[in-house]
Amino acid sequence: MTATSTKADRRAAICDAVFELLGEVGYDRMTMDAVAARARASKATIYRGWPSKPELVMEAVEHRYGGAAQPPDTGSLRGDLFAQLTAVCAAACGPDGAVFTGLLTAATHHAELAEVMYRCAYSTKHGMYESMLERAAARGEVPPGTSADLLHEVLHAMVTSRRMWQSGPLDEEFVERLVDGVLMPILQRG
Amino acid sequence: MTATSTKADRRAAICDAVFELLGEVGYDRMTMDAVAARARASKATIYRGWPSKPELVMEAVEHRYGGAAQPPDTGSLRGDLFAQLTAVCAAACGPDGAVFTGLLTAATHHAELAEVMYRCAYSTKHGMYESMLERAAARGEVPPGTSADLLHEVLHAMVTSRRMWQSGPLDEEFVERLVDGVLMPILQRG
Numbered sequence: 001m002t003a004t005s006t007k008a009d010r011r012a013a014i015c016d017a018v019f020e021l022l023g024e025v026g027y028d029r030m031t032m033d034a035v036a037a038r039a040r041a042s043k044a045t046i047y048r049g050w051p052s053k054p055e056l057v058m059e060a061v062e063h064r065y066g067g068a069a070q071p072p073d074t075g076s077l078r079g080d081l082f083a084q085l086t087a088v089c090a091a092a093c094g095p096d097g098a099v100f101t102g103l104l105t106a107a108t109h110h111a112e113l114a115e116v117m118y119r120c121a122y123s124t125k126h127g128m129y130e131s132m133l134e135r136a137a138a139r140g141e142v143p144p145g146t147s148a149d150l151l152h153e154v155l156h157a158m159v160t161s162r163r164m165w166q167s168g169p170l171d172e173e174f175v176e177r178l179v180d181g182v183l184m185p186i187l188q189r190g
Numbered sequence: 191m192t193a194t195s196t197k198a199d200r201r202a203a204i205c206d207a208v209f210e211l212l213g214e215v216g217y218d219r220m221t222m223d224a225v226a227a228r229a230r231a232s233k234a235t236i237y238r239g240w241p242s243k244p245e246l247v248m249e250a251v252e253h254r255y256g257g258a259a260q261p262p263d264t265g266s267l268r269g270d271l272f273a274q275l276t277a278v279c280a281a282a283c284g285p286d287g288a289v290f291t292g293l294l295t296a297a298t299h300h301a302e303l304a305e306v307m308y309r310c311a312y313s314t315k316h317g318m319y320e321s322m323l324e325r326a327a328a329r330g331e332v333p334p335g336t337s338a339d340l341l342h343e344v345l346h347a348m349v350t351s352r353r354m355w356q357s358g359p360l361d362e363e364f365v366e367r368l369v370d371g372v373l374m375p376i377l378q379r380g
Binding site for chain 1: 218288291292294295297298301304307308311312340343344346347348350351352354355356357367371372375376379
């Protein structure tokens with residue numbers, strides 16, 4: 001194992017420990033020392049790399065969710081929306097969905113944390129929706145140049161709001177209602 | 191002053207104290223004793239009426255937001271949506287908006303608190319959207335019997351999500367984009 005891969009492995013182990021602890025005790029009660037213990041790292045390593053808890057949490061969020069993702073390509077806009085929304089709902093229902101929900105409150109007191117969360121949960125995913133709509137435009141399903149902004153904002157808002165307010169299941173019926181009752185009418189209007 | 195009004199006044203003072211403290215220190219750090227002190231009530235009064243913190247908070251939310259509200263009546267669906275959404279955004283930007291945001295995390299560990307919040311922020315307001323659409327249907331702006339469910343869920347999700355994620359201002363441009371780009375197309379489709 002090279003020195004580089006060891007360093008990357010250690011970073012990954014620390015980020016995993018952060019997500020585990022956020023899920024177990026929440027942001028307020030998570031300590032840097034507990035992260036060190038969970039990741040089997042020395043406290044010196046932790047404090048040298050990330051001097052404060054917000055920085056450590058931001059690093060973990062960035063590490064796990066900072067990358068772009070591949071959009072589904074099913075051959076139709078409706079099929080792509082179904083596949084994408086089903087994946088988003090599955091992620092929101094998983095353990096990381098609860099971590100994000102908990103972090104949103106912490107983020108109201110940390111502007112930088114709020115920015116990182118928004119970038120990782122939203123901005124870096126925007127290109128997926130743009131690709132989806134470019135392909136749909138090429139197939140004549142939407143007008144050329146249709147913006148992905150509204151599609152993305154509405155989809156993200158509907159899923160996170162239902163998750164936050166616990167107002168209903170993120171199931172197949174929800175996906176169908178959102179695709180056929182909201183997203184397709186928005187995209188195909190006028 | 192009658193005994194009844196005194197009792198109602200005391201209840202109102204206690205509920206106001208709960209909202210003030212939730213805004214200042216948040217749910218986790220708010221204590222029943224601090225509520226008693228702020229409301230100039232005896233601890234015995236507080237504990238006799240509300241044996242636990244979740245019960246006290248639920249009472250305050252119910253007291254302030256449990257009632258129905260009058261929908262705007264501007265003469266057109268678009269005008270009503272503008273007026274209503276402007277009012278919702280103003281409330282979300284005010285101090286109680288921050289309190290609700292903070293309580294959502296506490297509610298993930300308290301199913302009853304989650305239910306009360308959802309009822310007060312959503313269910314009791316549903317009739318407003320139904321009246322709005324009934325009037326719009328009578329004017330021929332939407333098909334008769336158009337359900338208010340999607341309209342209400344999308345509007346609520348877009349405002350609370352933007353508030354939670356601090357992803358953009360709840361300003362006039364947002365209201366216009368939501369009314370003309372999302373809500374009207376959903377309601378007038380097919």
